[in-house]
Amino acid sequence: MELGPRDRLSQAFEGEREKGRTIEGPYGEVVHLDLRHLGEKVIDEKLPFVRELCRKYEKIDPVEELIPVRPVVHYMIGGIDVDMDGATSLAGLYAAGETACININGANRLGSNSLTALLVFGARAGRAAAEFARGSGDPPRSVLAQALEEEERLHGGVLGRSTEGGERLASVREDLLATMESRAGIFRDEAGLRAGISEVEELRRRFADVALDDRSLTFNTELAHGLELENLLDVGETILCSALERTESRGSHQRTDHSGRNDADFLAHSLCYREEDGSCRVEFEPVTITRWPPAERHYGG
Amino acid sequence: MDVVSHDVLLVGGGGAGLRAAIAVAEHSPGLRIGVLSKVYPMRSHTVSAEGGAAAVIGEDDSLDDHAHDTISGGDWLCDQDAVEFFVEEAPRELLRMERWGCPWSRNPDGTIATRSFGGMKHDRTWFAADKTGFHLLHTLFQTTLSYPPIQRHDEWFATRLLVEDGRCHGVVAIEMATGKVHAVLARSVILCTGGAGTVFPFTTNGSIKTGDGMGLAYRAGVPLKDMEFVQYHPTGLPFTGILITEAARAEGGWLVNEDGYRYLQDYDLGEPSDEP
Numbered sequence: 172m173e174l175g176p177r178d179r180l181s182q183a184f185e186g187e188r189e190k191g192r193t194i195e196g197p198y199g200e201v202v203h204l205d206l207r208h209l210g211e212k213v214i215d216e217k218l219p220f221v222r223e224l225c226r227k228y229e230k231i232d233p234v235e236e237l238i239p240v241r242p243v244v245h246y247m248i249g250g251i252d253v254d255m256d257g258a259t260s261l262a263g264l265y266a267a268g269e270t271a272c273i274n275i276n277g278a279n280r281l282g283s284n285s286l287t288a289l290l291v292f293g294a295r296a297g298r299a300a301a302e303f304a305r306g307s308g309d310p311p312r313s314v315l316a317q318a319l320e321e322e323e324r325l326h327g328g329v330l331g332r333s334t335e336g337g338e339r340l341a342s343v344r345e346d347l348l349a350t351m352e353s354r355a356g357i358f359r360d361e362a363g364l365r366a367g368i369s370e371v372e373e374l375r376r377r378f379a380d381v382a383l384d385d386r387s388l389t390f391n392t393e394l395a396h397g398l399e400l401e402n403l404l405d406v407g408e409t410i411l412c413s414a415l416e417r418t419e420s421r422g423s424h425q426r427t428d429h430s431g432r433n434d435a436d437f438l439a440h441s442l443c444y445r446e447e448d449g450s451c452r453v454e455f456e457p458v459t460i461t462r463w464p465p466a467e468r469h470y471g472g
Numbered sequence: 473m474d475v476v477s478h479d480v481l482l483v484g485g486g487g488a489g490l491r492a493a494i495a496v497a498e499h500s501p502g503l504r505i506g507v508l509s510k511v512y513p514m515r516s517h518t519v520s521a522e523g524g525a526a527a528v529i530g531e532d533d534s535l536d537d538h539a540h541d542t543i544s545g546g547d548w549l550c551d552q553d554a555v556e557f558f559v560e561e562a563p564r565e566l567l568r569m570e571r572w573g574c575p576w577s578r579n580p581d582g583t584i585a586t587r588s589f590g591g592m593k594h595d596r597t598w599f600a601a602d603k604t605g606f607h608l609l610h611t612l613f614q615t616t617l618s619y620p621p622i623q624r625h626d627e628w629f630a631t632r633l634l635v636e637d638g639r640c641h642g643v644v645a646i647e648m649a650t651g652k653v654h655a656v657l658a659r660s661v662i663l664c665t666g667g668a669g670t671v672f673p674f675t676t677n678g679s680i681k682t683g684d685g686m687g688l689a690y691r692a693g694v695p696l697k698d699m700e701f702v703q704y705h706p707t708g709l710p711f712t713g714i715l716i717t718e719a720a721r722a723e724g725g726w727l728v729n730e731d732g733y734r735y736l737q738d739y740d741l742g743e744p745s746d747e748p
Contacts, residue, residue, distance in 0.1 A: 172742035180706035198711035243708030247667035249699035264640035268488025269667035277546020286525035293488035297495025304659035310641030318655035388651025402687030414700035
């Protein structure tokens with residue numbers, strides 16, 4: 172029961188919250204993880220790090236006390252579209268690990284598959300990229316023009332921007348996170364996702380007005396946070412757009428307005444492309460089935 | 473502008489990036505390899521993985537069972553050819569890690585210990601206590617040090633892919649210590665920049681996981697796949713989001729509500745039992 176699918180367990184937490192059976196804590200609603208019956212010996216032998224984390228960050232001892240827990244975002248199943256060699260649609264560009272999506276995790280990843288997967292597919296991508304490098308020439312010097320353009324953007328455009336009346340990095344980031352939690356969290360619906368997409372569009376406009384206080388060149392962490400936020404805005408928008416187009420519920424993607432799995436239309440991967448104007452276009456391509464025809468979802472049984 | 477050249481460039485120095493770098497070095501000893509990361513490699517998020525790594529090893533287990541668990545647990549959205557390759561390679565890779573120095577936990581008789589994990593029919597999760605990712609990353613890192621062609625650029629932040637004539641030729645990166653912008657040229661580039669959990673407020677992910685590679689690829693016209701699937705982990709600490717590993721439930725831990733009631737039984741998730 173406790174080892175049921177992560178998505179289903181997280182959904183059950185939402186159910187308990189709705190019924191008012193969760194516990195109000197200083198940082199919102201929680202349930203409890205009870206390890207007390209395992210005893211000190213088992214906890215110290217098998218779960219020493221859990222005890223250490225609880226003592227350090229919650230000031231509690233799981234040998235004697237209940238651990239407050241809540242669902243938290245853990246893993247991006249989606250990512251850069253690659254084949255088994257890690258190759259993307261752009262020649263010479265490969266990806267592996269959590270940033271890539273082949274997809275071996277489907278709609279819900281099983282815990283402990285991804286550490287192995289980053290080794291298996293990291294190694295395979297490495298071999299494929301090595302093959303590619305051996306069979307191709309050195310980069311043309313003409314690409315350096317793009318590099319100079321980028322240097323100008325970073326040094327002149329981003330660091331040189333006026334701070335007057337400027338938008339704050341932290342507030343754009345905070346609002347993006349709030350949008351993602353409320354519009355694309357554990358349960359989703361069309362109205363929420365559409366609202367989320369327009370909120371991110373607005374956040375992009377605000378991001379364009381962000382001014383940095385730190386103009387220094389040495390470990391400018393504010394600049395780094397700005398560059399990261401640029402990436403997060405893209406990621407957030409692609410999550411919302413893909414979730415809007417998948418009008419079914421499957422694994423970790425649950426639509427309250429489209430319950431149940433719909434194999435006729437969605438036994439397929441979503442592919443989210445960036446259009447010229449910066450908007451998203453979502454297409455679907457079929458899943459590869461070899462020996463296991465789609466059936467009811469079983470979980471370790 | 474400074475120009476640096478490699479044959480193969482890894483962007484990201486976590487588990488995938490370091491494993492890929494070693495694979496390049498073994499496959500083609502003559503190639504010049506660059507590993508560029510916005511953090512020192514040992515700070516990559518692989519280090520945080522607690523529970524373990526799955527691979528078939530038990531006598532009662534089979535590759536088909538591992539494949540079926542993965543596909544069924546993934547609600548049939550897995551590419552089955554990739555899953556078949558994955559389960560077959562998995563034990564080989566984990567044994568290779570052992571030869572490189574990963575201290576897998578043992579049974580009393582000396583065989584590799586495994587624990588059960590959610591959705592796996594058999595015990596097939598190898599672990600190094602509850603610091604599996606830490607040990608894997610250290611093992612990979614020390615192994616990269618034995619390959620001279622692997623050259624690192626620590627704390628360089630890649631901001632753009634260099635693309636011309638439908639090919640990727642490297643990246644532009646800013647060196648955080650100096651603010652200098654470098655052109656890093658390569659014949660092939662592998663993005664291993666990790667996930668993007670920090671796009672949500674409550675996450676187990678470290679603050680460095682900001683979807684950098686996804687953003688770089690997306691803006692260069694490469695599609696992002698299955699982005700609607702975001703995995704929540706049911707047991708994180710509030711506020712910090714620090715993960716309490718699934719192993720805590722695999723060892724027999726219970727989830728209870730405000731009445732001390734094991735509420736999962738109300739959600740079609742089985743009957744309460746003392747066994748995990």
